[in-house]
Amino acid sequence: MTPVVEGRAITRDYHVPGSLFARSREVRALKGIDFRVDKGKTLAIVGESGSGKSTLARIVALIDAPTGGELLIEGSVVDIRRGRPTTEMRAKVQMVFQNPYGSLNPRQKVGDVLMEPLVINTGLSAAERRERAEAMLRKVGLQPEHFGRYPHMFSGGQRQRIAIARALMLNPSLLVLDEPVSALDLSVQAQVLNLLRDLQDEFDLTYVFVSHDLSVVRYIADEVMVISKGEAVEQGTREAVFANPTHPYTRQLFAATPVTSVAAIRARVAQRNALRAAQGAR
């Protein structure tokens, strides 16, 4: 089976302009990343700030071009350096951003947000566009009467639903999600993660899910890639990576992630009480 998206030795350099005091230089943000994601699966890209995970997401979403390497979508090479991707290719890959407050135009009604991709990419009539937009609102758990409202009338979780709905309007096969739940409250995060699961099942979607939160990754991912300083230091199935992290950086990430198990809390409380008793005895 051809993977929905495949990357071969993807590199990306950023040019840092010189100043009065410093020579200009190139920074290599991605140092040769290989990956593939099969249909209906989720690849989670995990890393800390500056690791290059968002750079990779933007390359996969056809927003930025890689400096070197090849990107294949459904088996065919896509190179946006050589020309704009075709409309069909654009429709296949869509993106959802981290901040639902910044990614929706405040002057655009929700209905127009959802219909715009159809206006640009399809020849549907106005009535058909409206029908599809209302159907999509229902799919993401909103109401058709939300059609005429503005983004500021919605909560963060609802806005993220709108952003997801917009990304799905053109029936994409690949959704690139860059930290889609990190700006949301815990309870809302759970709802949006459930929604992403349901939509994946219903439309057989493939996800590239960028996150720094290991507990979210453990919940949503099939495959995990840990990247640090532009290199994929660990790649494997979720089970393998979580059960047996091999790279020191992955282990460090796991060790730093807070544990909410009762056993761990009990151990910590006991340790603290012992320390207090020792201090009191002194």
Add this chain to the structure above:
Amino acid sequence: MPVLTIRNLTVRFATATGSFTAVDGIDVSVDKGEVLAIVGESGSGKSVAMLAVMGLLPDTATVTADEMSYDGRDLLRMTERERRTLIGRQITMIFQEPVASLNPSFTAGFQIEEVLRLNLGLSRRAAHQRAIELFTGVGIPDPEEKLRAYPHQMSGGQCQRVMIAIAIASNPRLLIADEPTTALDVTIQKQILDLLMKLQADYGMALILITHDMGVVAETADRVQVQYKGKKMEEADVLTLFENPSHPYTRALLSALPENASGDRLPTVSDYFTEGAAP
């Protein structure tokens, strides 16, 4: 004996569409040497209650309380001058955005030495010495050099260390940390939390940690207070809260943690808790 006691605190904001109650009858009390976590989602009023203690709310806010006292002294009725001898000295606070909390136009050294000279009356030279000690204490490498650095020349984690150094400079008895690690990477978060816990134990100060992150609560708190829409839902020691949460909202929050997912779906707050239901 509690360091800080608050009874029936209410904070209202005057808005264009009328009065909005952000904090609705909250009690808070924290003992010497204790770590209290105040946990809640956005809009729960967890920050606003503590900003009221610090006197950092804008003029549109109306603060009322039956009692708000620090170490037996009434914070509500004391003069501004008296208040200033406490706030920033005995009660200090650090914030979510460490880079934004520092003044970008001055070096880290100037900002910490200013606190040491004004609040503790140290001489320029003594302040400089003490600043080096404090920077070393909070784990900043090359403290002499970092004193000359501007905030933009340091990472977020380092700026938060500078903020912590400033906050503990006057040897406070109560430190309020408002989401101190939310803007930081998880490995840096771990370092900052470890540092806060170490300092809290070494100085024997009370620590109020405001957070939305149940993981942070699990790793730090002695006692936890859960807030929702300006009201206190539950208060318990940390083990009881995680092991046997009594309020539906707390149960909902804990079950929404992705690591507690059983099966395919995450339970959401609305599965457990409907708004307006009796708490």
